[in-house]
Amino acid sequence: MTHERSTIVIVDDDPLILEVLQRGLASQPDMSVLIFPNGESYLEFFASTKPDLLLLDAGLPGISGLEVLARIRARYSRTELPVIFISSDSESAQVVSVLEAGANDFVGKPVDLPVLIARMKVHLSLPGSRSPTPSQPSSTFVEGQTYPLAFLYCQVVVDQKFSVSRQGSEIQSSLGVLFDMYSRTAQRYNGQLWLRKDDAGFFVFHKQDAVSVVMCAIELMTLNVLHGALQDRSRDFGINIGLDLGDTVYRADPSILQSAALNKSAHLAKEDGRGRLRISQSIWAQLSPAARRYFDEGPDCWIYRSIF
Numbered sequence: 001m002t003h004e005r006s007t008i009v010i011v012d013d014d015p016l017i018l019e020v021l022q023r024g025l026a027s028q029p030d031m032s033v034l035i036f037p038n039g040e041s042y043l044e045f046f047a048s049t050k051p052d053l054l055l056l057d058a059g060l061p062g063i064s065g066l067e068v069l070a071r072i073r074a075r076y077s078r079t080e081l082p083v084i085f086i087s088s089d090s091e092s093a094q095v096v097s098v099l100e101a102g103a104n105d106f107v108g109k110p111v112d113l114p115v116l117i118a119r120m121k122v123h124l125s126l127p128g129s130r131s132p133t134p135s136q137p138s139s140t141f142v143e144g145q146t147y148p149l150a151f152l153y154c155q156v157v158v159d160q161k162f163s164v165s166r167q168g169s170e171i172q173s174s175l176g177v178l179f180d181m182y183s184r185t186a187q188r189y190n191g192q193l194w195l196r197k198d199d200a201g202f203f204v205f206h207k208q209d210a211v212s213v214v215m216c217a218i219e220l221m222t223l224n225v226l227h228g229a230l231q232d233r234s235r236d237f238g239i240n241i242g243l244d245l246g247d248t249v250y251r252a253d254p255s256i257l258q259s260a261a262l263n264k265s266a267h268l269a270k271e272d273g274r275g276r277l278r279i280s281q282s283i284w285a286q287l288s289p290a291a292r293r294y295f296d297e298g299p300d301c302w303i304y305r306s307i308f
Contacts, residue, residue, distance in 0.1 A: 012057035024113040029202035039063030058087035073102040082123035122180045150205040153265035157238040187218040210286035242268025244280035277304035
């Protein structure tokens with residue numbers, strides 16, 4: 001069985017980095033690599049051709065990496081064209097600014113090639129990064145149209161002792177691994193991941209199918225506990241989840257999305273507590289009597305039993 005090769009573009013002016021990446025990716029039979037030494041030459045190519053994934057150097061001469069990223073995000077969302085930034089500056093502020101500007105991931109120099117390839121494969125496997133199928137949310141949403149959407153908002157709670165003893169780049173890397181796992185799980189429920197901050201993200205579900213969204217949320221929380229136990233890091237990261245649904249005007253750029261349902265799900269996720277799943281009144285109304293017995297009533301929501 002033959003598989004379509006993914007087109008990988010590398011934009012970097014460092015000959016050593018280019019050689020390392022080109023040699024490393026040459027061993028991947030499902031990847032085809034194109035190289036550009038600066039942002040100008042890549043943008044000429046980008047005007048007519050969309051790759052499947054972009055490895056982008058932050059310190060490009062001329063047009064900077066952030067400027068190239070801005071041009072990309074003006075046309076394609078994170079799910080449509082994943083971008084992994086590569087930079088020697090792995091300070092927390094730099095990582096956060098790159099992610100907030102629209103990058104999907106961040107890798108420091110010197111590049112750990114096996115880790116980079118693993119991350120690339122994760123991003124290429126997510127909905128929307130390749131030619132989308134009709135069942136994927138990104139292929140059916142239209143900018144500016146109103147849809148009944150369900151929001152699953154995740155907030156990862158970082159243990160204070162862990163955050164004090166670790167560098168920002170290590171925390172970012174760990175959070176990236178978690179959200180990669182969350183994405184693969186939610187993909188099976190036709191959920192699409194958007195990230196807003198370094199410690200939070202939300203999934204958009206095309207249908208108001210409360211049962212599927214709740215099941216996805218429970219699976220994510222269980223996955224988080226198992227991951228922590230297997231890695232002996234059960235106290236490093238906790239996860240809180242809030243669920244709500246309602247009519248929403250779709251925006252491809254999550255930074256400008258305004259939605260009462262999204263705001264409600266974020267509010268529920270950020271309430272006090274650890275390891276909590278909170279559902280809104282609208283989610284509650286769609287659950288069967290048998291499902292409702294697993295939730296306790298709160299002030300403005302229902303709370304699934306703690307799993308910590």
